[in-house]
Amino acid sequence: MLTQGQRFEYSKEVWLEFIKRRGSVRPAMSSLEWNQICTWMDDQVPLRVVLTGIRECGGTPRTLMYCVPSVREEAVKVARLLA
Secondary structure, three states: OOOOOHHHHHHHHHHHHHHHHOOOOOOOOHHHHHHHHHHHHHHHHHHHHHHHHHHOOOOOOOOHHHHHHHHHHHHHHHHHHHO
């Protein structure tokens, strides 16, 4: 389980990577996007897996939710490598 400080850093890194990937700054994170980040944290998806999934998602994501399938694919790939 992550500490409060670790949760803050995790969510900050995810959001910054998404903003960089999107190519423009949005004013605020939606509650749906925040809930997705919390789900990744609660499911103990490693930060590097989430960041890689965001980087590798195709097209131009308008919301973080667009990157969810790519993050899931990266998590499966890493799990297979570790098995």
